[in-house]
Amino acid sequence: MYSFKNDYAEGAHPRILQALSDTNLEQSEGYGCDEHSLAAVQLIKKRLGADADKADVHLLCGGTQTNLTAISAFLRPHEAAIGTNMSHIFVHETGAIEATGHKILTVPTTDGKLYPDGVNAILDMHPNDEHMVKPRLVKISNSTEIGSVYTLKELEDLSRFCREKKLLLYADGARLGSALTAAGNETTLADMRRLTDAFYIGGTKNGALLGEALVIVNDALKEDFRYHIKQKGGLMAKGRILGIQFEELFRDDLFFDLARHANAMAQLIVSSLKKAGYSFLTASPSNQIFPILPNTLIEKLHKNWAFYVWSKIDESHSSVRLVTSWATSAEAVRKFIEEFE
Amino acid sequence: MYSFKNDYAEGAHPRILQALSDTNLEQSEGYGCDEHSLAAVQLIKKRLGADADKADVHLLCGGTQTNLTAISAFLRPHEAAIGTNMSHIFVHETGAIEATGHKILTVPTTDGKLYPDGVNAILDMHPNDEHMVKPRLVKISNSTEIGSVYTLKELEDLSRFCREKKLLLYADGARLGSALTAAGNETTLADMRRLTDAFYIGGTKNGALLGEALVIVNDALKEDFRYHIKQKGGLMAKGRILGIQFEELFRDDLFFDLARHANAMAQLIVSSLKKAGYSFLTASPSNQIFPILPNTLIEKLHKNWAFYVWSKIDESHSSVRLVTSWATSAEAVRKFIEEFE
Amino acid sequence: MYSFKNDYAEGAHPRILQALSDTNLEQSEGYGCDEHSLAAVQLIKKRLGADADKADVHLLCGGTQTNLTAISAFLRPHEAAIGTNMSHIFVHETGAIEATGHKILTVPTTDGKLYPDGVNAILDMHPNDEHMVKPRLVKISNSTEIGSVYTLKELEDLSRFCREKKLLLYADGARLGSALTAAGNETTLADMRRLTDAFYIGGTKNGALLGEALVIVNDALKEDFRYHIKQKGGLMAKGRILGIQFEELFRDDLFFDLARHANAMAQLIVSSLKKAGYSFLTASPSNQIFPILPNTLIEKLHKNWAFYVWSKIDESHSSVRLVTSWATSAEAVRKFIEEFE
């Protein structure tokens, strides 16, 4: 049984394990003040383009942790976040944002993306009325929860809209590596810095044991941020573990290479499925794909392959979610493809 | 410069790194449902004595995370925790418990411990009056924040008192390994299970990269606990990392051996300091010691040794905190001792 | 300019002002422990039918206050409320429920009501998965936010469904008086007690200066409730003010008489509008009606009458909200009707 269930089924890229091993007995400062964490922060900043040194970078230990810490630190009590109705923070984080006191306002989506029009509809419904929450932060995921990737123009449009409307733009980058290395993508980390108020670079789903790097661009959001990390439980005593991993991922192009591999594996499957005549829930150039398959085929595939059924399409068809990762073997993909050739 | 600043200055015990490496390419379920996590839970349960299978064990990624998740899950909104005025949750977690909505009521301490009398004084001040919070959970740390260790009798007395008063007893075990292996200690993990409603076994400060194992004994506190872990950001996608580490720590006596080593190193320093005529802030048989030293000696020591000055004693003396760990080398301790011989 | 904007435009029914005056210099206990509050609670209990003495009744100072205090007291941190997408708690309380940490899951509605099917759809989407909140409390408003009134059968069906699914049923009764005296209504206060876990009887919008009476039926929700009222800021020092008012409202049938008058005034307008050929957003037998009018007529009416435009229907028509109260004069209604005859 081989799994395409997710991109966190294996451990870490061997170079990361090696780095942990090589540095193991060094004595270092705790709580992210060690030299590896500081070096990792510098390596990430170098990727952020002009003014990069003005950004703050914090290493946290997971995606939900990062989202809840950032959003609760950025908002005042009466302010709300806006996301799609598929948004991870809205559906799959057990009310973590609401647990910090904030409502999430949702915009329906079919392709996983949030557009200015959808955000504007929310603003129209909240006309400066103290009986309603105040929309303040727009949260996107890139790639999205269903694998789609924002074009650079879409990001620029949304960013411009948010600035006009005095909304913060925050990007959940659990799978940002996959988005930025997807075929046709023009967006860079420097663009993410230029266009958002804050975003995070996901390590957990791209080759690290754990770890996300939060980049805070907007000066107004930076003050005292480490207090929030500590209060919400995300400040690791052995912060070095995060530093060592991100140092390795960004020492050269490892972070991007791993994501590129994951995408390539997924797209091999996409090509093959298209050739075989299958359609998809939405276009995805990234490492999560959602083909629509006959239930009989799904049943057959499940004998040797682990993956999630995503949604019912009609009586005899369902969409499924297939996820590849830095660790997905070309050999496994080849065998999987044979199943429906 | 050698550091006695804390017990999280190094990485992980080599056996743990090896185990992470050996299992690295196994595909496993996410979020703590993998086989290593399940096995680790079983190994821990075996140490809990009779009825051990009735306890729930959850693996979380840090101490503050564990404390805030457990306490907020266990209490209703109007209920408060009780701890000493040195309590980690009161002083050093950036208001993490209050951030989940709960007050901490404090009892002054000089030896770091909480006794029935102190708790009773809090109860006397809160006589079933809806204008005040309702004391509900007693939180201790074993070993304490200043290295002292509860005797078995002290734990039994406090446990009996809590049950009489319908108070929950929760033990922060960030350094439980050190406590349970300290000279003179009679308490076991089975006693901790027998005497508390919940407690955690700290991995981060005893040889793991990260990880704490929360043991929930009281049935009324078990329901839906994984929802709380997820909501507070502590449910790791690669939960296997916690499982693999605790599996290694409890496969044999590694957990206890590491703690015993840390204690031995600290006690070597204690003996030597006593011989040299120095006194201590409080008696500590564990891996944190607080000698009172002349400021001139402290200054001299700081040239080659890193450690924290804890508190001012008088114009010419201060207490300092020295912490040893599984990784502390006997060679370093020997050299350190020479400094004041 | 006469206002049909809401049912809280005037002060209190003269009998209430008289009672406040008559009792003014009595010295009484604070915080709802005075004799008037105790008497009011008994008078309300008498209306609750068999087992009425088993219900707890608390007097609070406003609707949002009551909703947020009750819901946050009833739920554990990971549990969510379910309401319609028009629900007052979802739209018009500035995220008060989320500010206490709880998500609200919504069901789309056109008639303002929540039915078992809609709730069931929410349950289907939340299949005991710790990555999502746990639906736990169903919140309805009777009458609803758009004036419709649940039939007794609808309440019985929803109540039965909730009990089967272990969901709590909580009814916001800001306008319960109007619902229970509406033409065709068969539901009584005793039915509300029998069918819900908790509900409140709104005073503010039915002749009191302020005040809502929360009835807690379910034993499991009663413990320590006054702590929650205090913590959330709703325990009035001069609680007697609430007691005196509810005593007056329930000493005889004043509460119901006032609501009946409000309904009668609204229904006079409904009849007249129907006669004139206008339709309505939804059928409402209560004191809030939502006729669909030509924009030209709305403009004309606004010269002499204050009311809110509710929603755009088409280019030339909008729905408006007209609200009557215990204080609405028959004379004003007569003149208003003449405008479109």
Add this chain to the structure above:
Amino acid sequence: MYSFKNDYAEGAHPRILQALSDTNLEQSEGYGCDEHSLAAVQLIKKRLGADADKADVHLLCGGTQTNLTAISAFLRPHEAAIGTNMSHIFVHETGAIEATGHKILTVPTTDGKLYPDGVNAILDMHPNDEHMVKPRLVKISNSTEIGSVYTLKELEDLSRFCREKKLLLYADGARLGSALTAAGNETTLADMRRLTDAFYIGGTKNGALLGEALVIVNDALKEDFRYHIKQKGGLMAKGRILGIQFEELFRDDLFFDLARHANAMAQLIVSSLKKAGYSFLTASPSNQIFPILPNTLIEKLHKNWAFYVWSKIDESHSSVRLVTSWATSAEAVRKFIEEFE
């Protein structure tokens, strides 16, 4: 039995009841946007001296409600309030502040007051360390919980200290009327505006049925404040009730006259007790006094007089709390005094 238990045992001053009655059938806007609320705000601003029009004034429905709404709106999640260990928010509001997520740091007091030295000790313990909360708001009560009144110089010193240290100064004025009319007091409402960032003027304990007027002086704290009032449940639908009452209290000197009467009644008792040789827990020129009496006398007094025993002094003496109000009759005071003459 006559009660000296508190200053909220009676209803409202007759002029207030009359004003409620006179305006009863006026139709007005809801939620504090009515003409009476606007007029009351203007009348209060007139008392605030130069730049008074720059202050924002909000009418809320109770003291705990005002404290929790203001403090949670003013602080970011990691910031803490500082108060005395007798502070109402710390002891007697059921953890209302903590329930909004904020820790209260306490300074021991014997006279009920907070001084720069005490606040400074808290700052010294919190040296910009993200592992601890960040002290940010100093909360005083004037008069204090034990009846003492800050001198103008004490307020000026504390204010200067807070501004130097970038701390917000917030004054709970539940009994501000009593403080400002106490013998020897030099502080005015204009001084309160000049020296604090925000403070409230208590109505409930000085002749109103309910109501507190929050004055926000610091521009940075003003934005969107009404959202917070609504979210926390304090925005009354019939906000006019608060407006009408404060309009009456500040139309002339009624507010101060009522407080002056309360003080005079208390001080009659003080003089008489002093003459009889009794001492006091602390000097109080206000309407709350804390004489130390023999337990035998307390027992005797309790036959005809209701009041609280405050604290045990020694085996045969206790301190008691006697509270007078706008409604305390000179006749009752005369009779009470006779008891110990």
